Amino acid sequence: MKLRVVDVQAANDLTGNVFPSLVQGQPDAIFVMPDAIFLVQPMPLIDFAKKNRLPLFAAFREMVEAGALMSYTPSLADILRRAPAYVDKILKGAKPGDLPIEQPTKFELVINLKTAKALGLTIPPAVLIRADQVIE
Numbered sequence: 001m002k003l004r005v006v007d008v009q010a011a012n013d014l015t016g017n018v019f020p021s022l023v024q025g026q027p028d029a030i031f032v033m034p035d036a037i038f039l040v041q042p043m044p045l046i047d048f049a050k051k052n053r054l055p056l057f058a059a060f061r062e063m064v065e066a067g068a069l070m071s072y073t074p075s076l077a078d079i080l081r082r083a084p085a086y087v088d089k090i091l092k093g094a095k096p097g098d099l100p101i102e103q104p105t106k107f108e109l110v111i112n113l114k115t116a117k118a119l120g121l122t123i124p125p126a127v128l129i130r131a132d133q134v135i136e
Contacts, residue, residue, distance in 0.1 A: 032045065042062065042063045053119055058071040061108060061110045067115055
């Protein structure tokens with residue numbers, strides 16, 4: 001497997017040279033790291049992946065709901081549920097810099113079967129069983 005990193009600094013980078021440069025290397029798939037650019041404006045990347053018949057592995061479940069193939073990410077709901085305890089410690093006088101960094105403990109696998117079908121991919125039943133959400 002070859003990894004090719006493409007840096008996107010702003011949403012308008014997506015319509016410039018980034019997309020043409022992606023297909024030059026004839027990728028087999030696209031993996032998107034967590035970035036607010038793609039959370040706010042996922043459709044240009046999703047549309048590009050569909051047009052070029054590329055599986056898109058997303059950093060956010062919302063991108064899968066919008067048409068990406070799948071994501072495996074920390075549960076935002078779980079993180080938000082644990083945040084008040086952190087805030088409580090700070091309000092009681094703890095210095096934020098002294099508090100330990102918490103790692104996510106719950107992850108979610110979301111799979112879009114509509115996208116898999118459009119790409120001609122079959123998701124193995126063992127993977128589907130493990131999914132937290134399957135979009136059909």
